[in-house]
Amino acid sequence: MCRPSHYTVAYEINPWMSLRRKPNRTRAALQWDHLYRTLTRTLGVRVRLVPPRAGVPDLVFTANAGLVHGRTVVRSNFRFSQRQREEPIMERFFRAARFRVVTLNRRYGFEGEGDALWAGSTLVFGFRYRSDAGAHEELARILKARVLPVELADTRFYHLDTCFAPLDARTGVWFPKAFDRYGRRVLEHLMPDLIAVTEADAKRFVCNAIPVPAPAGAKDGPGGRVVVQAGLSKALARRIERRRFALYPVDLSEFLKAGGSAKCLVLRLG
């Protein structure tokens, strides 16, 4: 994760960002702290921090920095120049943490975990707005895994992790309208138990959730724990909990102003 010391909205590169609606930095810091404490103290997750850097406000959204698989990191090729400044910073961090850094062909856009999520042993790869379909072949070769590209169809859900969250190998939360009919068929085929969310929930970024596997003998959520944006509808909460997942809502409203929520703020390292 990366502390939001320099977090702000300095440019508009997605429909959520508006220079007239700047986030409150104090409130953002408190909200981020709450997420950090939930993960480290409540859920016992080990978190490594990337030092924040002035002038690179979106560095807090570490999920977009790359995709980690074992000791290999596939580094992102950001589409927008404003975010390309994050590439060398994250690459230095990965190298210092002794990861093998792989970069894709520069002609393909690729935005890390923002557009690539593991559903069991298959990687689901969202393309169109930020990542390019052509990158999936190279990803499959590097990861030696099946990579299924699905096209995104709604600019508001410009990253795959804004409209789809695999909770485990069979269960996932998604907003079907963010995909075209081919993408919907691929995901329905891949995941037997998909929870469709309403548009209101999707706009609250509930799909931008962090699944944390439950330790053996966990009582709260034997299926797993899910850290999610606060304010999700009761109906959805019930549907997730019925599948034995424990919900940990965290209010991250200041980060919604930049088009991100819980999942965007973390990158899974192992």
Add this chain to the structure above:
Amino acid sequence: MASEIVQVGGHIIDSLILPKVLDEIMDLNGTFEILEITIGKRKTDPSHARLRVHAGSQRKLDQILKRLARLGALPIQLRDVRLVAALKHGVFPPAFYSTTNLPTEIRFRGRWRKVEGIEMDCGIIVHPTTGHARCLPVASIHKGDWVVCGTDGIKVTPLERARQSEVFQFMGSAVSSEKPKAQLISRLAGEMRALRRAGRKILVVAGPAVIHTGSGPYLERLIRSGFVHVLFAGNGFATHDIESSLYGTSLGVYLDRGTPAKDGHDHHMRAINTIRNLGGIRQAVRRGVLKRGVMHACVAHGVPFILGGSIRDDGPLPDVFTDTLEAQAAMRRQLPDVAMALMIATTLHAIATGNMLPATVKTVCVDINPAVVTKLADRGTFQGIGIVSDSESFLRELTRALRL
């Protein structure tokens, strides 16, 4: 019709990318042809597909390609042509690209450009600043010309099959003497009328047998009615035509009676001598010596004729090109805008002309010997269709079908 080959790879089956690519092409009114497909055996193996995308126009194709690029299906040909400067006059660089007679485009500075004057067995030279590409025979190359080498960035478009049954549907039918000719000839006549209306040029390549068989007057009528715009022939054809105009014989045989004339064997030499004395065919017509015949009709109606010489020629007539390279160049100058070539009773001139024609020119080869048409096709003029017929009966039928 524009087309492009695209390639797509990866897990394109499970992710429905391939069906989506095909659907997208059809949604945008394009068509496709799957050239190659390999499907991964295990779940993690990638699959690959190579397809040719066709669209009604270049604009439509670009639209499809843009959409396909988003799905990761990219054109294979992304590289420009490789250009090498010719080191000597009349010599291509060693790795030069040898052309076909099919419509060809080259990719130069990221743009496809049509090669002008396409002809088989030549090279392509490109103007380095304007990107203008044209086809040139080896003898016409100058030192320093930029010649296309290798096969990168070259796109050759195969001929389309005719969609409508009327237009040259008989094209591509095998040569046979056992085919009804009346139908063929009446369709040919229809095609010639359409070309004349459209202002396109019709080329006739004729051999001396046209005169020997007494079908000269029919050809003359075609010329006078504006169905012939260029004539290619040899010394023999012109000589016998002039002989028949001056003496009424061809190789000493009366064309109206079919009997040999007394001392007729020297008529053709006397004809050549007369024309040589006057300085040429045009002069003979102007002086009123030559009053009828095919050559007279050409001069009178301003139809350009190119007479190519050979080693067995008598004379020859002053209008005959005795330098073969000059003859080739003169023939090439007449070829732009030619839409149909009618080759009647000639083997060598038919092959010589066939070599220079782009495959888009409708080519009809009429000969009494089926081997001539086969030979023409074997030399690369595959678009030619054959009519096995005596030239006299063919031309008689054709003039009747054209109501001349």
